[in-house]
Amino acid sequence: MKKWYCRFIVLCLLGLLPLGVRAATAASTATVSAAVTPIAPIAPISSSAGIPVLTVQNAGAGQNWSLSLQVVALMTVLTVLPAVLLMMTSFTRIIIVLSFLRQALATQSTPPNQVLLGLALFLTFFVMSPVLDRAYENGVKPYMDHQVSADVAIPAAAAPFKRFMLNQTRDTDLQLFTRLARQQPYASKDDVPFRVAMPAFVTSELKTAFQMGFLLFIPFLVIDVVVASVLMSMGMAMVSPSIISLPFKIMLFVMVDGWSLLMGTLAGSFYT
Template sequence: MTSSSLTRTIQLLLLSALLVCSSIAIAAPADANALAGLTDLNVLSNSKSSDLASAIRILVLLTALSLIPTLLIATTSFLRIIVVLSMLRHGIGMQDTPPNAALLSIALFLTLFSMQPVWKEVNQQAWLPFQQNKVTLGVAIEQGVKPMRDFMVRQTRESDLALMVELSGDEKPTTVDDISITQLIPAFMLSELRSAFQIGFMVFLPFLLVDLIVASVLTSLGMMMVPPITISLPLKVLMFILIDGWNLVVKSLMGSFS
């Protein structure tokens, strides 16, 4: 498969997942409208061409559903959020609290919140015109991928992008539009990991300070057989509650996206 065909395939899959995500992020219609939509589908099903178009759209959406977890991690703010929340849990010292399901749920809804403007733009520029048969699938792909490209470019460091361009062996892009999706996505993920570790390091410092103080006090008292985590864990939880830590972490995360 050539580079251009691979890029085209990735763009198609990305748009398919974006269409599903945008429909989730935007408020659902009322029940009456939903029933009216089902009635319209039944009327349109009398036409063979409408049946074919509906079948293709259903196939695209089903394909997108299977790819959403991968594309959610690779092209949205989810990666940065889940890494920071995981580092926060380890910094406190609780390996299983909050549980993984809770962290994933928080990260998912924070991702929906932070990506909502982008997905609204995708919905307005790509999904609605395509649904109303105003544009072709190719045009919808180009219009739908553009907001996501703009978001990823804003979050990607030039050094990470230059690294992926160098590793790919392609010519250096002169404009943002010349950047290939196959180069942009891994560069974006590298930048997200760097940002997540920077935020996570700042989160770790207060908890590390508490651990050092508790270990020093126990050593000075001759209580070397007492595990420091026994004393430091409740102190770290208390400190985190007193400073309203969850609000601070979420505010820092949401403010880190430009």
Template sequence: MLAALALALPAQGAEPTLTLNLAAGQQQPEKVSMLLEILFTLTVLSVAPSIVLCCTSFTRIIVVFSFLRQAMGTGQMPPNQILASLAIFMTVVIMYPTGKKIYDEALNPYMEERLGFSEAVKRAEAPMRDYLFKHTREKDLSVFYTITKMDQPKTKEDVPTVMLSAAYMISELKTGFTIGFLVYIPFLVLDMVVSSVLLAMGMMMLPPAMVSMPFKLLLFVMVDGWNLMTAALVNSFV
């Protein structure tokens, strides 16, 4: 037994070594090793919340919902969790065509080993860039070129994806604030009417917001506000 143990131990003076092979096999030069695939997957999962916020319709939707809740004066109703969940589900519906195109043209061929890793990334990036360009203003994109002092791009292919994502987020904030302003107007008019009535009745000690909130809720329910708001937001991305 001692002899077997002695044979199992490394020779005297030898140093144990650990080798990690990150290269792909020689038979498939375009195939990335499993370790790199795992690292890439973990990286994508770690930055997934930022990708959802920056590169999808989530930003515009959650901004409009926040304006709607403030205009109605309902405080924390609906709760943040409800609004965020609804915004996520709407984002999935709106981004479904883009996601399906990425799956059909990049992810599925790569999983079936019909595409190399680099080619799959390029094909996955193309539908996303088309979506970003569709909803990004050139004015917002030029701001970042002015900041970085880079030459103006001649074609869409010359625009870096990172810069395009930043410009897209500014455009979405602008659009969200515009829609939020339009949502605010009917509730603001109702607040002014209630304030004028209370002032004419001499009830100056009663907060107008407290009196107008039931009327705003009644108005929102009567016109089926959630259906109209959801349809308007979804159609704004068509």
């Protein structure tokens, strides 16, 4: 698991390397310029790294403050990157189904959110391990060995993720976002751009997760109905059915080895 985690982190940071190099180059250029030439009160300094660096001199204290827009962009990407990567993996379906399970059991905050998130995250690593392998071998490893440039490595590393998303996406959802993008039907899945594949994949994952959640609710709902009917027939209308049905739900879930069954079903749903 540690091997896949390291590869996943390297893959995430691959796309940020060019931006970080540009930021470091811009910062170093600004430092050299500040040491050689006098700085105007407010003046943009041109930089060959791309976006200029703005340098401001305080009139009273005489201090120079440099703001690199590349660093700001880099921090913004780091903030958004986890959410983007989670939406490109099996995490969405898994965490929604686990949340439905907790609601069907009516156990309130058991298992706690931290446990559900950790379970969903590590099950995501398990499901996505073949995709991470291909992304590492096709894009990350050649880039780290200086065999290809970042412009070639990033599309090569992203291709397995797009293939995974399209394999889990319904045709109706893909056609919907193709029409919304005002594009003609694509000849093959390789021609589908990321801006169409990602929303179609997320929409399809939500549908699949809600269908699995509905199937999870059925046996526990039957227990609730039976318990409520028995209490009404006994004249115990003031007793909450959920209090009586909770032990029966837990007993049923344990007897059928529910966790193993659920984890196997979730993992297997991505390989069908």
